[in-house]
Amino acid sequence: MDTRAHWDKAYTEKSETQVSWFQEVPARSLAMIAAASPHGSVIDVGGGASRLVDALLEAGRADLAVLDISQAALDRARARLGARAALVSWLCADITRWTPERTWDVWHDRAVFHFLTERPAQDAYIAALTAATEPGAAVILSTFAPDGPERCSGLPVQRYGAADLAARLGAGFVLTDQATERHVTPWGSTQQFTYAAFRRT
Numbered sequence: 001m002d003t004r005a006h007w008d009k010a011y012t013e014k015s016e017t018q019v020s021w022f023q024e025v026p027a028r029s030l031a032m033i034a035a036a037s038p039h040g041s042v043i044d045v046g047g048g049a050s051r052l053v054d055a056l057l058e059a060g061r062a063d064l065a066v067l068d069i070s071q072a073a074l075d076r077a078r079a080r081l082g083a084r085a086a087l088v089s090w091l092c093a094d095i096t097r098w099t100p101e102r103t104w105d106v107w108h109d110r111a112v113f114h115f116l117t118e119r120p121a122q123d124a125y126i127a128a129l130t131a132a133t134e135p136g137a138a139v140i141l142s143t144f145a146p147d148g149p150e151r152c153s154g155l156p157v158q159r160y161g162a163a164d165l166a167a168r169l170g171a172g173f174v175l176t177d178q179a180t181e182r183h184v185t186p187w188g189s190t191q192q193f194t195y196a197a198f199r200r201t
């Protein structure tokens with residue numbers, strides 16, 4: 001099964017609140033975004049059906065985009081938001097094959113980069129990140145931590161600490177904040193996540 005079909009199936013077979021990565025309130029992401037850029041534009045890469053965009057709208061952010069490979073995921077989020085969905089740019093794309101048409105002040109990614117286990121795909125992601133931001137932009141990445149699970153949604157992942165992410169992004173991105181978080185899935189198991197914030201130089 002290809003990547004798009006995998007994710008469309010995941011979002012079609014399970015409800016929004018039944019997927020392992022579900023968060024009622026993505027508190028750490030919201031705090032890191034607010035600290036990095038209180039009012040700037042935000043793109044949530046691999047945002048899926050996350051409620052991050054709802055919270056950012058409620059906080060008054062005016063310039064928001066959600067990118068995901070799964071149209072089913074984006075449709076879920078749009079349906080939940082109702083009329084407010086029109087305030088958001090919805091981009092259905094594979095991040096490793098995407099050419100942005102503009103730049104954003106904040107790039108946020110929770111649990112997407114870690115699926116890119118091959119170096120060429122990681123390089124393509126970093127090229128998209130670089131094209132979609134300017135120097136001074138904030139980059140917030142969240143992945144499974146070194147002691148986190150080896151798979152997510154049935155797919156193998158690459159696990160990182162903040163220093164590993166910094167090394168992989170390279171010298172053009174300075175680590176400004178980091179945290180680890182124990183995520184509790186809807187069925188009560190736990191997953192260790194790394195959160196890392198960077199400033200593009």
Ligand SMILES: C[S@@+](CC[C@H](N)C(=O)[O-])C[C@H]1O[C@@H](n2cnc3c(N)ncnc32)[C@H](O)[C@@H]1O
Nearest residue numbers: 007021046047048050068069070094095110111
């Ligand atoms: C584990 S989910 C996390 C969703 C969301 N960030 C959250 O925290 O709720 C991973 C998301 O990445 C998306 N995704 C996976 N590979 C992708 C790719 N190559 N390009 C864009 N999105 C991708 C999936 O469709 C899915 O929505």
